[in-house]
Amino acid sequence: MVKQEADASLKDKIAIVTGGSRGIGATIAKILAANGASVMINYNTSKDAAESVIAEINQYGGKAFACKANVGNIDEAQYLIEETKKQFGRVDILVNNAGITRDRTFKKLSAEDWYEVINVNLNSIYHTTSAVIDTMLEQKYGRIINISSIIGQSGAFGQTNYSASKSGMIGFTKSLALETAKNGVTVNAVCPGFIDTEMFAAVPDQVIEQIVSKIPMKRLGATEEVAEAVLFLAKSSYITGQSINVNGGAYM
Known part of the structure; x- marks a missing residue:
């Protein structure tokens, strides 16, 4: 559980976290709420998980709601934003976290595998x-x-499809940051390394050991460590166009 901080610097701010029902997204939603923000948690299939996150936030006096939408679909993404505006009146913080993997070597990668990952991971942030x-x-x-x-x-x-989508997010971040800086809108990216999430629960121990052996800090990251970087950027006013690495030194 993410504990409520004494600092309520995001009080009265309205945040949306896409893919906010599980893993990194759920922890981001909790830490933003713990710091005073009202949070709209977006999910596509995990309704029960989203409601669980909301219940935890409500326990420490935070405010959160959930909205089902596939952000890879432009109409549903727009519905998510409109529902947030109806509920709260505006949007102050947008965390584009929703993402999927469809891992194959490029030789075996189908068009469906390619387009599905690009659509959910990259097109969604445009939507x-x-x-x-x-x-x-x-x-x-x-x-x-x-x-x-x-x-x-x-x-x-x-992971050519996944890598292309995540690299594209960084380029999107830099270019949009240039366009919006003069209006007080910051645009940044957070680049997690290997994080201890549900995805790793199914990974064999020996594979995890191989991954950890290549990380200078010799451990997987925690979702809280990624969420802290998001919180830092949500509070910051003079940082824009940056990619913040949270990877234990695995890429420098």
Whole structure:
């Protein structure tokens, strides 16, 4: 459980976390709420998990709601934004966290594997950001935080689709940051390394040992460590166009 902080610097701020029902996204939602933000948790299939996150946030006096939407679909992504505006009146913080993997060597990669990953991971950030950008520019305040990956920086065997999508997020971040800086809207990326999430529960121990052996800090990261980077960027006003690495030194 993410404990409530004494610092409520995000009080009265409205945040959306896509893919916020599980893993890194759930922890991000909790830490933003613990620091005073009202949070809309987006999910696509994990309704029970989303409700569990909301219950935990409510336990320590936070405010959170859930909205089902496949952000890879532009109409559903726009619905998510409109529902948030109906509930809270505006959007101050957008965390583009939703993502999937369909790992294959390129020789075996189908068109479906390619387009599905690009659509959910990369096209989705256009879908959501295009729906909030006018509001943020008009209010001269906004924090857009894109959850990329170490794989978008270093590449990985069997992940050409995933790597392309996460690398694309970094380019999107830099270019949009240039366009929005004068209006008080910051755009940054967080690039997690190998994080201890549900995904790793099914990975054989010897494979995890091989991964950890290549990380200078000799351990997997925690979802809280990624969420702390997001919180830092949500609070910051003079940092934009940056990619913050949370990877234990695995990529420098």
